[in-house]
Amino acid sequence: IxxxxxxxxxxxxxxxxxxxxxxxxxxxxxxxxxxxxxxxxxxxxxxxxxxxxxxxxxxxxxxGELGEGHDTFFLGQISDDPGWLFYPVAIAYRLTLPVMAGLVALVIWPWFGWRKITPLQQKTLLALVGYVFFMWLVANASPKKLDRYLMGVIPPLLLLAGFGLNWLIGLIADGLSRKRRWPSAAVAVVAGLVVIAAQAWPVVANYPYVLTFYNPLLGGFTSAVQQVPVGWGEGMEQATAWINAQSNADQLKVSSWYSDMVRPYLTTYTTSFSSSGEGQLEADYVIFYINQTQRQKPNEAVYTYFHQKEPVFQVDYRGTPYVWVYAAPRMQTSSEGEAVIEGRARLLGYNWQPAPPGRPGDSARLTLFLHTTGPLPANETIRAALAAPDGRLWGEWETSEPIAWQPDALIEWSGTLTLPADASPGDYRLVVQLIDQNIDSEVTRFPKLDTVLAIK
Incomplete structure (x- = not known):
């Protein structure tokens, strides 16, 4: 470009x-x-x-393919195309006070000093302004917008601000020299040092998380969190340090949207961060980051499932939650993506606690992890049973608690499955049914559940 x-x-x-x-x-x-x-x-x-x-x-x-939407966060909303205003606002949040003062001075200056500079200086200023607008136009050609895509305008903005500050400082120095007889050169030097100190202060004040600086005239970091995407990895090292400090750290599975960012810090394994939520459910811990939560990635269902829980560890920055670590259920068995009842749900997998039934008369708690795809009528419910080699279903199922079923959500359906004392030994398979309670009969069942349980 x-x-x-x-x-x-x-x-x-x-x-x-x-x-x-x-x-x-x-x-x-x-x-x-x-x-x-x-x-x-x-x-x-x-x-x-x-x-x-x-x-x-x-x-x-x-x-960055043209025409391809990409969710971003802007003015408190998630949008796949935030419009032409996104970059001016995002860049404005990144400007320091001296740069803002210089740019304001530059806007005022042409009415007073345009004719006092050389043609070369005029062309240079016009070229810098033209470059900023050119970059803005090109970046807006794609609906995918991230503030880093326009970071190339920062150097010319600094040069333009420097020109404005030079004029402003000269104006102040000349005024003080005439009214108070202060040496204009001394005033200019002092003003220059003030500008340098003000420009350096954000680095000192926000160290080591320098990129958490946002324009104080726009409300600073607290306002930026509500308006534009924030977060460049700051705080992730604290989350990984907490996980590494666990007694069984070398045996843990960790899932993170930014896996490439956390992997170098972890002494354990990482698993996928999938849109279905399956990878997260198979982990011991899941890490969420502020930039991700602003956009509710990977989707609202997975986001809501974890954020309604209490994090086991949280990194705050200036009173704002920045990184969340959640305990995940470490789903024991995955359905491998084919266990679907159309219009109702997809069965992602399940857990037995403490272990599946092994003998006639045994009871075990079973938790089903479902990604709902539609409503569940009031007369329908989910029931689990064990299928004997001859196809006969065994087991008494008792749902643990009422389930808040809503479409497009990640939910846990838990209950206790008790195998009758007269069940015959053999290899049984788990069956998860959709039941019409009005007639106490199976409507359909989740397919592809081939896990074999040996009943002795």
Whole structure:
């Protein structure tokens, strides 16, 4: 994008002054300097440049394809296309007080000082302003919007703010020099030091989480959490440190939306963070991050299932929850995605506590993990039984508590299954039925439950 802007700038300049060779040379030189900087500051290019470029290309198209929506958080809402206002607001939250003052001064300055600067300075200012608007227009071509996509406008905004501050400081210095006879140079130096200190203060005040700084004129961090995406991994190391400190840490399974971010810190295993919730249910602990919860990723069902629980560990930043660690049920048996009753639910898997029935007369608590896909009529219920080798169903099922069933939710359906004392030994299979209570008869059952239980 930057090279495209430079090409447009060179073309416009060449048309204006007819120095085609000069501008072509300048464009080539700028491109070469940019390429050299890219290689020097990107260590991956030193090791495997071709593979690095390939991955950049693949990731660019995977996450930023034109016309492809992508949920983001803006002004307190989740949207797949937050509109043209997103980037101005997101960037404004990232500006410091000196930069804001400089940009405001720059807006006022043309009425007083435009004719007092050289044509080269005028062209430079126009080029910087044009670059900012060009980047904004290009970034808005895709409905997928993240604030980091427009970080390239920060350097020109700093230069523009510097120009505005230079004019403002000069104006103040001249005024104080005339009224109080203070040396204008001394005033300018003091003002410059104040600007430097004010620009450095956010780093000091927010260390080590420097990226948690947000424009205090817009309400700072507290306001940003309610308006724009926040979180760049800060606090994740605290969550992983807590997990690593558990006595059985080397045996734990951890699920995180940002698995690549936590994996280097963990001394244990990571499992998937799936849209169905299956990967999270199979874990011992699940980590949620603020950027993820703002967008309710991977979906509202999984988000609600965990956030209605009390976290076992939580990282707060300035009174705002930032990272949550939840205990997960470590689902013992997965249905592998094929156990579905259309219009009702998908059975993700189940747990036996403390163990499945092993002998006639045994009782065991069974928890079914369901992702509901539709309503459950009042006359219907879920029942579990064990199927003998001859197909006959055995077991008395008693639901533990009323279930709050609602469509598109992740729920637990628990009960106790008691095997009769006269049940014959053999290999039994778990059967989960949809029952019409009006006639006490099976409507259908979840297929593909092939787990064998040996009853002795």
């Amino acid at each position: 930057i090279f495209a802007w430079l090409a447009l700038l060179a073309l416009a300049s060449a048309i204006t002054d007819r120095r085609w060779r000069f501008w072509l040379t300048a464009l080539v030189a700028a491109g070469a300097a940019g390429a050299a900087t890219f290689v020097l500051l990107f260590p991956a290019m030193w090791v495997d440049p071709l593979e690095t470029l390939r991955l950049i290309y693949v990731e660019a198209f995977n996450v």
